[in-house]
Amino acid sequence: MGALRDLRQETMAAHDKSWGSRMVSKRTVKVIAIGVIVAGTLAAESKKEYHFAVGSKAGVSVMNPYGSIWVRPSLNNTVVVSAILHSDKVEVDNNQSGNRVDIQSHLLPGADSESGRVDYEVLVPADASVTLHSSSGPLHAEKLHGDVTLEGSTATIDVRDVSNAHVHVKTLNGAVTLNNVQNGHVEVDSLSGEVTLTGVNGPLVQVVSTSGNINYIGDFGDSGEYRLTSHSGDIEATIPEWTSADVSARSVRGEVHDDIPLQPKFHTWFPIRAGVAFAGTMGRAAASSTVVLRTFNGKIHLRKRSEKQ
Amino acid sequence: MNCIELEESLVESEDGSSREQRAHLSACPACSGLVEELRSIIATAVELRGSAEPSPQVWNSIEMVLRQEGLIRPQPTPRPALSSFSARWGWARWLAPAAAAVLLSAGILLYRASVADKLAQQVSVAAPALDAGMDDNDFLQEIAAQSPQLRPVYEDNLRRANEYIRDAQSAVNEDPNDAEAARSLMDAYQQKAMLFNIAMDRSLP
Amino acid sequence: MRPEKKTLTDRRQRRGDELSEAAAIERAKQGDAEAFQVLYDMHKRRVYSLCLRMTANTAEAEDLAQEAFLQLYRKIATFRGESAFSTWLHRLSVNVVLMHLRKKGLPVVSLEETTQGGDDDSPKKDFGTEDVALAGSIDRLHLQKAVESLPPGYRSIFVLHDVEGYEHNEIAKIVGCSIGNSKSQLHKARMKLRDLLKLQRAEKAGKA
Ligand SMILES: [Zn+2]
Numbered sequence: 001m002g003a004l005r006d007l008r009q010e011t012m013a014a015h016d017k018s019w020g021s022r023m024v025s026k027r028t029v030k031v032i033a034i035g036v037i038v039a040g041t042l043a044a045e046s047k048k049e050y051h052f053a054v055g056s057k058a059g060v061s062v063m064n065p066y067g068s069i070w071v072r073p074s075l076n077n078t079v080v081v082s083a084i085l086h087s088d089k090v091e092v093d094n095n096q097s098g099n100r101v102d103i104q105s106h107l108l109p110g111a112d113s114e115s116g117r118v119d120y121e122v123l124v125p126a127d128a129s130v131t132l133h134s135s136s137g138p139l140h141a142e143k144l145h146g147d148v149t150l151e152g153s154t155a156t157i158d159v160r161d162v163s164n165a166h167v168h169v170k171t172l173n174g175a176v177t178l179n180n181v182q183n184g185h186v187e188v189d190s191l192s193g194e195v196t197l198t199g200v201n202g203p204l205v206q207v208v209s210t211s212g213n214i215n216y217i218g219d220f221g222d223s224g225e226y227r228l229t230s231h232s233g234d235i236e237a238t239i240p241e242w243t244s245a246d247v248s249a250r251s252v253r254g255e256v257h258d259d260i261p262l263q264p265k266f267h268t269w270f271p272i273r274a275g276v277a278f279a280g281t282m283g284r285a286a287a288s289s290t291v292v293l294r295t296f297n298g299k300i301h302l303r304k305r306s307e308k309q
Numbered sequence: 310m311n312c313i314e315l316e317e318s319l320v321e322s323e324d325g326s327s328r329e330q331r332a333h334l335s336a337c338p339a340c341s342g343l344v345e346e347l348r349s350i351i352a353t354a355v356e357l358r359g360s361a362e363p364s365p366q367v368w369n370s371i372e373m374v375l376r377q378e379g380l381i382r383p384q385p386t387p388r389p390a391l392s393s394f395s396a397r398w399g400w401a402r403w404l405a406p407a408a409a410a411v412l413l414s415a416g417i418l419l420y421r422a423s424v425a426d427k428l429a430q431q432v433s434v435a436a437p438a439l440d441a442g443m444d445d446n447d448f449l450q451e452i453a454a455q456s457p458q459l460r461p462v463y464e465d466n467l468r469r470a471n472e473y474i475r476d477a478q479s480a481v482n483e484d485p486n487d488a489e490a491a492r493s494l495m496d497a498y499q500q501k502a503m504l505f506n507i508a509m510d511r512s513l514p
Numbered sequence: 515m516r517p518e519k520k521t522l523t524d525r526r527q528r529r530g531d532e533l534s535e536a537a538a539i540e541r542a543k544q545g546d547a548e549a550f551q552v553l554y555d556m557h558k559r560r561v562y563s564l565c566l567r568m569t570a571n572t573a574e575a576e577d578l579a580q581e582a583f584l585q586l587y588r589k590i591a592t593f594r595g596e597s598a599f600s601t602w603l604h605r606l607s608v609n610v611v612l613m614h615l616r617k618k619g620l621p622v623v624s625l626e627e628t629t630q631g632g633d634d635d636s637p638k639k640d641f642g643t644e645d646v647a648l649a650g651s652i653d654r655l656h657l658q659k660a661v662e663s664l665p666p667g668y669r670s671i672f673v674l675h676d677v678e679g680y681e682h683n684e685i686a687k688i689v690g691c692s693i694g695n696s697k698s699q700l701h702k703a704r705m706k707l708r709d710l711l712k713l714q715r716a717e718k719a720g721k722a
Pocket residue numbers: 311312313315333337339340341
């Protein structure tokens with residue numbers, strides 16, 4: 001019975017899909033009419049461009065198995081998608097439903113990481129929320145203030161100049177760089193990719209990694225909660241001396257170094273042993289941030305940023 | 310009954326089966342055409358029931374709220390997977406329960422982490438729940454079958470994630486009151502669940 | 515007039531699910547995450563489709579489906595099985611959608627009064643599509659598209675009655691109108707759908 005129902009659901013899902021591509025809405029018709037198809041320089045390479053009119057706080061998602069996705073702000077309430085298709089083994093499906101635009105690279109039989117590759121450049125209103133998926137990447141988003149979700153497996157991920165937004169990143173082993181994220185709600189999960197945060201602050205900044213190194217350069221500002229944790233990666237935080245934070249750091253088997261004087265805190269949850277752990281406050285304790293640095297096998301280093309920088 | 314009266318009469322008697330309706334319909338092809346067309350609209354309407362599928366984000370948000378509100382709670386004993394767990398594409402059908410099992414374990418920990426004195430129990434709960442749902446070798450074999458070139462990457466990450474779980478677990482064993490250790494164990498499970506999720510993600514070739 | 519065969523399929527399917535649904539409800543009461551998801555998977559299409567057909571907007575429909583399930587789950591501990599679980603869920607979903615439509619200031623029942631006779635905007639005259647025959651050949655996707663372009667006031671009654679299978683007396687109660695009003699709005703909705711379908715077909719023929 002269960003299998004039968006599954007089958008029925010699949011058939012229905014297939015129906016829905018054909019509906020999506022065959023029965024185009026009025027809006028989609030317009031989009032196709034505006035869509036420009038330019039023959040590329042290579043015989044098999046082609047460029048496509050799609051325009052969508054959206055309202056404020058639009059949602060834009062791009063699913064692209066192979067290839068890059070760059071997202072930048074557009075000037076007005078439009079979403080402009082430029083796609084370079086590397087062969088005719090891949091197609092671009094696009095769909096607008098109200099304030100949401102979904103773009104998906106559709107691999108045809110026989111497509112591989114070369115022939116199935118599509119490189120996207122996407123312009124979105126700065127307040128749009130953006131979801132990007134690519135296995136190989138790279139993924140890049142900049143100058144936005146809507147939520148940003150990026151997922152890749154080997155993709156390198158780069159987010160810069162984002163404010164007042166959730167930034168969620170998941171990757172298997174691609175390197176992650178976040179640059180200038182203000183008032184963010186940041187969650188980065190990386191199995192083995194290196195994570196570098198520069199000028200990132202907000203109410204929550206959390207990095208969880210299994211074996212990737214984590215590098216934080218900033219001031220632990222905004223009275224936020226900062227958790228940088230790895231199993232076997234090293235954690236290094238470079239902060240100005242005036243930083244105001246409640247810091248606890250522990251490496252179970254590695255080493256812990258701090259260049260910055262801390263007021264020790266004794267009511268802590270782990271035994272303080274010099275070299276493997278420290279806990280304490282720095283700066284004005286009031287209105288400070290909470291910082292947790294934790295690794296099992298890696299080294300932790302809390303560095304003082306030279307003010308010349 | 311004339312044509313206008315017939316149309317009005319359909320409000321009360323939609324199938325045109327009353328005696329007066331039948332009398333008119335038998336003599337009027339236009340009106341019997343109308344009744345036939347309405348009938349066909351009504352018959353097709355039922356097919357719209359349950360005909361659309363919500364995006365996976367809907368469940369994700371629901372689950373998040375359920376956890377936040379404490380409606381999802383830890384389970385006393387691990388349960389076998391319920392039968393109608395559905396996944397939409399290919400071999401991911403098999404993976405979905407596995408990833409869910411990992412997340413379930415993580416969820417158990419998340420909840421327990423707030424109750425320090427029960428931390429000791431959680432480890433014994435989490436481990437069998439995890440074992441019931443998944444097998445790492447099956448997982449790797451599926452990866453190899455789907456995309457052989459990715460196998461080493463997944464194998465390496467899986468091994469590291471398992472080490473993470475092991476280390477975090479012994480940290481919890483050492484000091485059941487260590488909230489940060491419990492947190493690490495949850496993180497470790499989530500890393501492993503993420504590995505499974507990335508594998509079944511639709512953007513994966 | 516309602517096709518018998520469909521209800522039969524539904525009933526048979528329901529019987530197959532009964533055991534696992536009852537078990538899942540009990541487990542959900544205990545806070546079992548998987549049980550919540552099983553219940554969701556069983557009913558998500560029905561609930562989401564209802565929301566989608568009523569609003570004709572995917573983003574709104576997703577928010578409403580989420581809200582309906584959350585309201586249900588928050589109350590699941592009080593579920594004693596007096597009525598079918600699905601009945602309960604669907605009624606709750608309808609309320610969530612209607613509430614939303616009202617908040618947006620959209621008419622749940624068309625504001626147009628139940629005018630007697632043929633003054634109305636019956637487009638057969640305007641479109642000249644009278645000779646396009648429809649009978650026996652309406653496909654789901656075309657109907658779906660036509661329902662999307664119905665004015666909201668007509669859409670609700672049509673979806674509740676012809677798609678979801680509510681009776682006029684139930685609709686009158688849920689929506690807060692008279693039974694007569696429900697009947698006449700339904701008839702108007704069907705007539706409009708017929709026009710829209712003919713228009714669709716005429717456009718298609720024109721293009722081809
Ligand atoms: Zn007649």
